[in-house]
Amino acid sequence: MRVTVDRDACCGAGNCVRTAPEVFDQDDADGLVLLRRAEPPPGSVDAVHRAVELCPSGAIRVT
Numbered sequence: 057m058r059v060t061v062d063r064d065a066c067c068g069a070g071n072c073v074r075t076a077p078e079v080f081d082q083d084d085a086d087g088l089v090l091l092r093r094a095e096p097p098p099g100s101v102d103a104v105h106r107a108v109e110l111c112p113s114g115a116i117r118v119t
């Protein structure tokens with residue numbers, strides 16, 4: 057799995073950080089998403105899929 061985030065689309069809701077904190081972080085300066093791991097470990101795959109579903113702005117993509 058490879059994860060990308062679109063900071064221009066992100067509205068800073070933070071759902072991704074609460075759902076998969078090992079993969080996503082929030083910028084202290086502007087509250088927007090930061091990617092901690094573009095290639096999450098197998099144990100985080102389900103959480104990343106949940107984060108995609110919960111993101112209100114469609115800012116997370118997985119391939």
Ligand code: SF4
Nearest residue numbers: 066067069070072111
């Ligand atoms: S859930 Fe979506 S909108 Fe919210 S911080 Fe994460 S990427 Fe941004």
